[in-house]
Amino acid sequence: MKMKPTMSIYSLITILLLCSSLVSTMAAQTVEESLATKMKKKKGSSSSSQPKRRDSVTCYNRRSKCFLKHITCPNECPEIKPKYSNSKACFLDCYSPKCEAVCRMRKPNCNGSGAACYDPRFIGGDGIVFYFHGKSNQHFALVSDTNLQINARFIGHRPAGRTRDFTWIQSLGIVLGTHSFTLEATKAEKWTDEVDHLRLTYDGYPLTLPEGHYSKWGSRSSSGNGMIRVERTSRRNSVLVILRDVAEIFVNVVPITEEDNLVHNYQIPNNDSFAHLEVQFRFIELSPEVEGILGRTYRPDFKNPAKVGVEMPVVGGDEEYRTSSILSPDCKNCVFSIGKSNLSAPKIPMEFGTIDCTKMDGCRK
Known part of the structure; x- marks a missing residue:
């Protein structure tokens, strides 16, 4: 007596096609996620490498050679008042012959x-x-x-x-x-x-x-x-x-x-x-x-x-x-x-x- 097959050849083909589609979808998602991660890292790296916003300093004493001149602070000390007390601050000496911003400690x-x-x-x-x-x-x-x-x-x-x-x-x-x-x-x-x-x-x-x-x-x-x-x-x-x-x-x-x-x-x-x-x-x-x-x-x-x-x-x-x-x-x-x-x-x-x-x-x- 012959046994009836439990699954037809058509059903098997259908399952294989579904599995293949699922694998392709998962692979595409993985590639997409990988690309997104790389882009995010690249963007973060780019933003972290950008220099901080630098303050500008000026003098309001008319006797100064720097009177009303706006001088940008150096990269080494971009802020006039840094957040931490042990950091160097940007300073413009209004009475120096050189009209340039310099870094110095505030101690x-x-x-x-x-x-x-x-x-x-x-x-x-x-x-x-x-x-x-x-x-x-x-x-x-x-x-x-x-x-x-x-x-x-x-x-x-x-x-x-x-x-x-x-x-x-x-x-x-x-x-x-x-x-x-x-x-x-x-x-x-x-x-x-x-x-x-x-x-x-x-x-x-x-x-x-x-x-x-x-x-x-x-x-x-x-x-x-x-x-x-x-x-x-x-x-x-x-x-x-x-x-x-x-x-x-x-x-x-x-x-x-x-x-x-x-x-x-x-x-x-x-x-x-x-x-x-x-x-x-x-x-x-x-x-x-x-x-x-x-x-x-x-x-x-x-x-x-x-x-x-x-x-x-x-x-x-x-x-x-x-x-x-x-x-x-x-x-x-x-x-x-x-x-x-x-x-x-x-x-x-x-x-x-x-x-x-x-x-x-x-x-x-």
């Missing part, structure tokens, strides 16, 4: 011209490194000009057996015209970066500067913006102080670290981190009569007494530059006069170059 460079850091180590306007020790809990004039007075209060510690104090700059007092501004590092038993150790005043009143990168404050006058502006350059403990058309001051508050204590044998007590300031000044214009521990180094006729080649060249001046308070311009060599109009006084335009004084024997432009 003090302790190896650059105008720096005052450590146990105070200064780098003068002439590029020469020198030390000025002063005395603990006393005030000294860093800069005294016809319209500007900048004093510093020193804190210090003298271990048993030493003949002098270790000293650091704890605060700055600035008198500009008839207005005053102070900036100080507050005492901290144990240092923490999570606490802001800056205290500010303007014309004798406490000044509140909210925490946060780029938080800012500016003085006001009857004619609009005032002469002093303060801007944070990190969330806490770092600021830029701008004295309009006069100077810029970069400031950090830092402690004496355990490593510093061991290396230099400071022997600081356990209940004080000796929070102090690292400072770098950038002056726009100064008079030929400018005085002060740092200010005199910007005079065209100044001969620095610091001995080149000496490991720690110390200069004197305690008696000549000691002041009675953080805001008093009463040192023996001070030239500032409160309330005196100095608009007609001759000024020396500062020439700015990149100076990095990493050697103890000084440096030159």
Whole structure:
């Protein structure tokens, strides 16, 4: 007896055709997906390789060679105010002979011209490194000009057996015209970066500067913006102080670290981190009569007494530059006069170059 086939030849052919169609469809989808993935990667790669949008900078001072010229920032620092505080920012020096945007950090460079850091180590306007020790809990004039007075209060510690104090700059007092501004590092038993150790005043009143990168404050006058502006350059403990058309001051508050204590044998007590300031000044214009521990180094006729080649060249001046308070311009060599109009006084335009004084024997432009 013959068995009937369970599937006809036509049914088998139909199934084979359906399977072939399904395989073709799946293969086409796979190719299409592969092409789409490649296109997406190519597009992503193309967009990531494109340079970031670059800011432009300009100057609004009519005396500047860059007045109202729009200069594009370099690729290396495309933003005037980068998101991260440790990134270089785009900057246009309105008073430089070169009208070009450059990159720079928004923190003090302790190896650059105008720096005052450590146990105070200064780098003068002439590029020469020198030390000025002063005395603990006393005030000294860093800069005294016809319209500007900048004093510093020193804190210090003298271990048993030493003949002098270790000293650091704890605060700055600035008198500009008839207005005053102070900036100080507050005492901290144990240092923490999570606490802001800056205290500010303007014309004798406490000044509140909210925490946060780029938080800012500016003085006001009857004619609009005032002469002093303060801007944070990190969330806490770092600021830029701008004295309009006069100077810029970069400031950090830092402690004496355990490593510093061991290396230099400071022997600081356990209940004080000796929070102090690292400072770098950038002056726009100064008079030929400018005085002060740092200010005199910007005079065209100044001969620095610091001995080149000496490991720690110390200069004197305690008696000549000691002041009675953080805001008093009463040192023996001070030239500032409160309330005196100095608009007609001759000024020396500062020439700015990149100076990095990493050697103890000084440096030159």
